[in-house]
Amino acid sequence: MTHLHSQPLPHLLLALTLATAALTVHAADTTPAQQLQRFSTEAGAPGQADKGRVLFTTRHGGEWSCASCHGQLPVAAGKHASTGKAVDALAPAFNPQAFTDTAKVDKWFRRNCKDVMQRECTAAEKADVLAWLITLKR
């Protein structure tokens, strides 16, 4: 009996591991509203859409603004300022994938804020940007 099960089991485990890894790549573990709630709670104040728009469209002493890659109104695919590659629309109403993966949200906020503002964004700034993005409707 035991030797019947001893062979297939490692293969099953491997298959499960691979399947889990594949799922993790595109994990939809959150919603834009939940992310806004997360940043607002962390900041201790609700996000302010007007401030988010200003942050997004102005340069902060460097070469780029957020809009340089995402567009002034990020409701359509943008164009990466240095590579020219397409960047998916950032406003959730125009991109169902946006803000649905916590790890992706954190990774890109970290990277992009450093590129544009030479530092990470605060929770309040992230709440402001997301509050603005959520106001952009079709």
Ligand code: HEC
């Ligand atoms: C140099 C180009 C560039 C700049 C400047 C830039 N971004 Fe991005 N951003 C990207 C790319 C590329 C992605 C990945 C998009 C994709 O998956 O198509 C991204 C993704 C994101 C995401 C993740 C969205 C999601 O799908 O959950 C957030 C949030 C974001 N950017 C915010 C910002 C903010 C805020 C700024 C300004 C502080 C900014 N970005 C500036 C290139 C840029």
